[in-house]
Amino acid sequence: MSSRTNPRVVVLMGGPSAERDVSLSSGRECAAALRVAGCEVIEVDAGPDLPARLAETAPDVVFNALHGRWGEDGCVQGLLEWLRIPYTHSGVLASALAMNKTRTKEVYRAAGLPAMDSLLAPRDEVRARHVMPPPYVAKPNNEGSSVGVYIVREAANSPPQLDDTMPDTVLVEAFAPGRDLTVAVMGDRPLGVTDIVTDGWYDYHAKYAPGGSRHIVPAEVPAEIADACLDYALRAHRALGCRGLSRTDFRWDESRGLDGLILLETNTQPGMTPTSLAPEQAALAGVPFPDLCRWLVEDASCNR
Numbered sequence: 001m002s003s004r005t006n007p008r009v010v011v012l013m014g015g016p017s018a019e020r021d022v023s024l025s026s027g028r029e030c031a032a033a034l035r036v037a038g039c040e041v042i043e044v045d046a047g048p049d050l051p052a053r054l055a056e057t058a059p060d061v062v063f064n065a066l067h068g069r070w071g072e073d074g075c076v077q078g079l080l081e082w083l084r085i086p087y088t089h090s091g092v093l094a095s096a097l098a099m100n101k102t103r104t105k106e107v108y109r110a111a112g113l114p115a116m117d118s119l120l121a122p123r124d125e126v127r128a129r130h131v132m133p134p135p136y137v138a139k140p141n142n143e144g145s146s147v148g149v150y151i152v153r154e155a156a157n158s159p160p161q162l163d164d165t166m167p168d169t170v171l172v173e174a175f176a177p178g179r180d181l182t183v184a185v186m187g188d189r190p191l192g193v194t195d196i197v198t199d200g201w202y203d204y205h206a207k208y209a210p211g212g213s214r215h216i217v218p219a220e221v222p223a224e225i226a227d228a229c230l231d232y233a234l235r236a237h238r239a240l241g242c243r244g245l246s247r248t249d250f251r252w253d254e255s256r257g258l259d260g261l262i263l264l265e266t267n268t269q270p271g272m273t274p275t276s277l278a279p280e281q282a283a284l285a286g287v288p289f290p291d292l293c294r295w296l297v298e299d300a301s302c303n304r
Helices: 020-036 050-057 075-083 092-099 101-110 123-128 204-208 223-240 254-260 277-284 289-299
Strands: 008-013 040-045 061-064 118-122 136-139 150-152 169-174 179-186 194-197 214-216 245-252 261-267
Touching (some): 061 075, 118 123, 123 169, 194 277
Parallel strands (some): 008 040
16 A cells, blocks of 8 residues: 555445445444544445546545445455555455355365355245255345345245345355354454344344344353364455455354354455444454554555
8 A cells, every 4th residue: 555644545335235324334434433543535435436436536545345245245356456456355356255155165164164054046946945954044145244134944834935136046054053153353363252142143133223232252152162263263264365354253052062163154344333343353452443444554455
């Protein structure tokens, strides 16, 4: 990135994905934090005119606060590489891999990391019959924030009635019981383990509605489990080729000990409000939110 002490930073937010509102929230918070950290900040809602907006604003760095498709799957990263504008978070390949849940599992398994059994099936077939024995989860293969997740319970007689917003091909994954744990990785440093407590499934509402979930950080889990989460998250970050900040989510069935710890997915664009999971872990590790945002700007580059 530029060596200027007050770099001009475009914060990309919004965009056309299903996670637009979350991205707008992340982007506004990051923009405010970067101003506190001494950056010149321009907020840009990513639309079809994005190349023109970037040419007009001539940033030293793009801070990617987009979530979901187009912003998190390698598309905007490819544009920024083409324009040779340094940007934050992961590059084209890691972003594309991590956004594709099936490819992510393949990378996990190749790295010796535990993942749930899953398959891809046509949406109409998933509606018509159980494509794997219940309990299982049906969800898009390339969305985040628990968008479009259907849980099929063990005693379910009928398959899930997926709505028409689901893609033509659906990821069907064996249900992993247990607690929701997560670990953020900053550069090459796993920051901590959070236990996410909800009344039910950790869905979109639980993630973003006030009071939808509680974060226990550091998680009250055995040292063996905490150490494994930190190790697995760093290994996932490296195996996928992530850069900057990532967050890996787990399910842990405590009745099975270490054998009950399973990786679900890795987020290359984790939520970026001060109370989001990754910034919360960073703060506990001694990195306040403005410092985290400034570090991401200083870490920015092309060829990621």
